[in-house]
Amino acid sequence: MTTMESLIGLVNRIQQACTVLGDYGGDSSLPTLWESLPSVVVVGGQSSGKSSVLESIVGRDFLPRGSGIVTRRPLVLQLHKTEGGAEYAEFLHIPKKRFTDFSLVRKEIQDETDRVTGRSKQISPIPIQLSIYSPNVVNLTLIDLPGLTKIAIEGQPDSIVADIENMVRSYVEKQNSVILAISPANQDIATSDAMKLAREVDPTGERTFGVLTKLDLMDKGTNALDVLEGRSYKLQHPWVGVVNRSQADINRSVDMVAARRREREYFSSSADYGHLTSRMGSEYLAKILSKHLEAFIKARIPSILSLINKTIDELEMELNQLGKPVAVDSGAQLYSILELCRAFDQVFKSHLDGGRPGGERIYTVFDNQLPAALKKLPFDRHLSIQNVRKVVMEADGYQPHLIAPEQGYRRLIDGALVLFRGPAEAVVDAVHFVLKDLVRKAIGETMELKRFPTLQAEVAAAAIEALERCREESRKFCLRLVDMESSYLTVEFFRKLPQEFDRGGNPSATTMDRYTDSHLRRIGSNVTNYVWMVCETIRISIPKAVVHNQVREAKRSLLDNFYTQVGKKEGKQLAQLLDEDPALMERRTACAKRLDLYRAARDEIDSVAWGK
């Protein structure tokens, strides 16, 4: 086998692998190799003589005939030249069965079409693959597509016209397809469906081979030389004229050998086409197509190979991300669950410790939010002279204190200190919300968890629950810090206060003197100073308490409770936790299958390269 021959064989094998592994283009969510394989695509309008040309190239009758749209699935026809021996055909969907009776091949094509399209006369993009082994063929792969049509017939949906055109277009617009455009000579070439489509997708005509059928049916006195000699429709490759069997020949079962002989005679004896004999007829067509396809494949191999390598990398990467299939025994499952939890915990911690953003928002709470809230507390109102007077007088009751208003001080201070509860609780809540948000973020960012929606939800719930508990602890702790400040006042502060009588106050002053503005103002300012001193303590100690109770605790034991629960679970419950998203499972299978295809294709190409 020469390298050239083996190249078509190579593409044939890759094409078969594609069909087996479900790659026939179309599905855009997976990379496709099918789309990039060089092939010869046969297009033509209804009754243009498409089937006749194909059969003539093969030298056998094997295509379904009939009225209406007979070809309803792409037929990938792989011709393998053998060194003698019997001719036979094989379908990819029935491996190992050799068809030597070609009328059975025809029947199988019909049946297999119906198997997929369900006799509904719909079309389907899933190809049928047929290989023909014969000493009388050239190595060639042709894809036969439904004939272009203008109207739907009885029992076929109106959309079929557009469906067919779209399917045909999807094949011919690929840069790696050679277009075999069939037009009948007894029709104006300007109206040919095949040429219209070919011109649209291949305007320069480098991928198009024009075939003119039914030369024998042209009106007497006319000929197709303008077309065949490239004057009326220029293509990069020369036009080929053919003469196939007429309907009458088919009815009389004129065999293919006789038909080919008659075709040769037609050209050699033709007054019009005699000078073109060596470049006309179906045998010549088959030869130049084979040669062209080989060269075409050879030129495309490097780019196909690089596409294959690139895609293999991509698929491997995606499969890596999708992770290995779930383990079956419960020990391994438990291990997987713990691993997944750890992965999440890691991501969460990196948000707090830096590396990932979010942790700094906690510092913002301490540095901005808390001081701002403290500043806003209404001490001015609480310690206004009117309020000081009111509180002091009420505390004194009917018997004013004689030296200093002990009770009044006490009440004014207590009344101010409770105000710290609000900002303390607000800090607890604000940090809680930051942590909760970080849990949500970390859940989303733990790629490994994405596969397991159930586990993902449970881990998230467990983490949030743990945060709630920390919040409760922290709230109690912080409020206690505030309350502690009113339980016992800082003695030094008051000891340092100048006593009123030291400043010349008169201990025997009348009760009315005790309620003078200057006296009350002094009380107010003393209390204010004390409260600001406490405020500073609070500003410093609340963040410590919050970090201690919430942040540090979350880092240390966010999932502890969850671990305990998981540890108690039985095999079945563990499996439920590792319940994978079905879409993901499908994706993994599909990617793995595609990866197999690409690897097989690479091996095929390698083997041909080594064999050279």
Ligand SMILES: Nc1nc2c(ncn2[C@@H]2O[C@H](COP(=O)(O)OP(=O)(O)OP(=O)(O)O)[C@@H](O)[C@H]2O)c(=O)[nH]1
């Ligand atoms: N005389 C003559 N008849 C031809 C020639 N080519 C095809 N025919 C006849 O034209 C009719 C249509 O040919 P087919 O080969 O079935 O055409 P097709 O494009 O496959 O048609 P559909 O698949 O039905 O769209 C048949 O009756 C053929 O016998 C030709 O070169 N000369």
